[in-house]
Amino acid sequence: MNRLQKLFDTKQGDILNIYAPAGYPKLEDTMSIITELDRLGVDIIELGMPYSDPMADGKTIQDSSQIALENGMNLDVLFQQLSTLRENTQVPVVLMGYFNQLVQYGLERFLDSCVKVGVDGLILPDLPMEIYSNQFQALFEERDLSMSFLVTPETSDARCQTAAQLSTGFLYVVSSSSITGKSGNLGEDQISYFEKIQSLLPDTNKLIGFGIHDQASYENACEYANGAIIGSAFIRALTGDKELSSNIEEFITSIRP
Amino acid sequence: MTYNINQKGFYGQFGGAYIPEMLYSNIARLKDSYLEITSKASFKQKFHALLKDYVGRPSPLYFAERLSEKYECQIYLKREDLNHTGAHKINNTIGQILLARELGKTRIIAETGAGQHGVATATVCALMDMECIVYMGSVDIVRQAANVSRMRMLGAEVRPAESGSKTLKDATNEAIRDWIDNPVETHYIIGSVVGPHPYPDMVARFQSVISEEIRIQLKEKIGRENPDYIIACVGGGSNAAGAIYHYLDQSDVKFVFAEAAGLGVETGHSAATSILGKPGIIHGANTLLMQDKYGQIIEPYSISAGLDYPGIGPMLANLIHSARATVEAITDQQAMDAAFSLARTEGIIPALETAHAFAVLERKKFLPEDVVVINLSGRGDKDLPTYIKADLAS
Ligand SMILES: Cc1ncc(COP(=O)(O)O)c(C=O)c1O
Secondary structure, eight states, X not given: OOHHHHHHHHOOSOXXXXXXXXXXXXXXXXXXXXXXXXXXXXXXXXEEOOOSOOTTSOHHHHHHHHHHHHHTOOHHHHHHHGGGHHHXXXXXXXXXXXXXXXXXXXXHHHHHHHHHHXXXXXXXXXXXXXXXXXXXXXXXXHTTOEEOOEEOTTSOHHHHHHHHXXXXXXXXXXXXXXXXXXXXXXXXXXXXXXXXHHHHOTTSOEEEESSOOSHHHHHHHHHHSSXXXXXXXXXXXXXXXXXXXXXXXXXXXXXXX | OOSSOOTTSEETTEEOOOOOHHHHHHHHHHHHHHHHHHHSHHHHHHHHHHIIIIXXXXXXEEEOHHXXXXXXXXXXXXXXXXXXXXXXXXXXXXXXXXXXXXXXXXXXXXXXXXXXXXXXXXXXXXXXXXXXXXXEEHHHHHHTHHHHHHHHHTTOEEEEEOSTTSSHHHHHHHHHHHHHHOTTXXXXXXXSSOSSTTHHHHHHHHHTHHHHHHHHHHHHXXXXXXXXEEEEEOSSSHHHHHHHGGGTTOTTSEEEEEEEEETBGGGTBOOOHHHHOEEEEETTEXXXXXXXXXXXXXXXXXXXXXXXXXXXXXXXXXXXXXXXXXXXXXXXXXXXXXXXXXXXXXSOOBOHHXXXXXXXXXXXXXXXXXXXXXXXXXXXXXXXXXXXXXXXXX
16 A cells, blocks of 8 residues: 555545646755645645646646756656655655656656655546556556546546546546636536535545635635645745745645644 | 558557547547548538538649659649638638537637648638637747738637747647637637547548549549659648548558758757657657657747647658658758749749648659659748748848
């Protein structure tokens, strides 16, 4: 059992997952951000592997990815930075990126590197469930690496069931049909969608993501799932006017005072 | 062995649909319905009626006598430049707008590089009274300004893409994001044989009217359906796919694709995907892709906005990979020279994209009896500022 699965075994609600792009705002900030988030009680850290063409992400993540790439971030540097991860923290860490990054790095080599540094799971938005289950699932399971698939308001009930079955970390419930970075409030449609997912998949670990940006939207999401994922709002906070650790602390305490 | 698509949406190892869940329902619906809808008699009837009376098809197959003399072979030009809106792109947009209506969609989005696909999309949206939004790299908005004005006059909204190299790839990223945000009412009209399955096959089928006509026209003119060579320029590959479609599995017909070498293949300012690329995933398809060792996409460069793309359609990737087709990488300068040469030998000003195909004539030696069909994918009105600048400089 990896750290992600252990977390859900002991904690069923109010789970906060923070997304941060690796190598942003400065190349060397990756580990400091992880340890700071851990210190502040964040439950899961989702590290973005910066990609040149992140098609499922909005402007905030795209811009920060671009800066991280310009800073010199790549998968070799990332695994090097994470080589001391487990000396510092036991917080579950999930890597998020695009499938082409893994293919070019070498899929098995990539997964082995994840195991070696103590990464617990992956989110690969452009790897469809069918391709994963037909070709790659065994490679992940052998290594005790979790996968998380996404469902959206357009996902059929049958497909939601499949996504839940294949997701060994948590199911990623996309709050609306929308790319990351939009922040509105929950509408009636969203609430009935969350309720549908809840009744369809009562026993699945679920985190709601996309558009969660403040205490109210976070708490709202926690009512319909085990917790929530915050990405773009956190990235914007990282470059606030104080030093890095104060910016992080201020943001996290604004979400969970 | 066939070079056409298989049941799973692949051409050999190339193709597939590597898409986020947010696009799944739309792509799955297209995949499950495109063949059924487009093979209905009523659909075909509307499609062909519009191609005939609105686009002006069949486009002529013209024997280019002076060019043939110059290059000592039998050169025929497939005149897609004479289509309404000035390029082959409209064949596809007519098909897709009819499909979008069948699917009950009310809002259309598109990406464009040279602006020809944007104009062709804006045109069919005006015709069908549909909302139209075209994404275009801000670099391309400047270098293809005439087409931007045309799109706006036709009632489309042109939205600039400001990321990356601000060209076709980035416009495509923005269009995909728009579709993710607006999945219910919107159909995305992709302009080439790229993107996730079923787009490459669907677009190739709509464009295959080109090779269907070539067969009939050649038979009439020379008594046989098959030429010895078909030459086409390749951005994403839709005019090439259309010109070769009915000849895919006829090995006596050789295919030559002209790619944009930009300032030169080795200069770091190039879009010669099949030479510089390796298998990788772009815009939902596994294909040949310009990328670094970490899979980060390399920004391409070409003087021609329509060829300035770091990938290539999976059908063409497979043809090149299996040596069914050969590729010539043509520099900016060679394409410019070919455009001026065609203008003065045949009185035809080609699009900059198309000019790359004509530059192949300077490279390859043909036998006097060889029948060579060049797909004249578009006319050069949109490129006049570029041509004028080059003419003044020389
Ligand atoms: C006239 C013309 N030819 C060719 C192309 C390249 O596209 P494709 O390779 O899909 O034919 C374009 C694209 O804009 C074009 O406008």
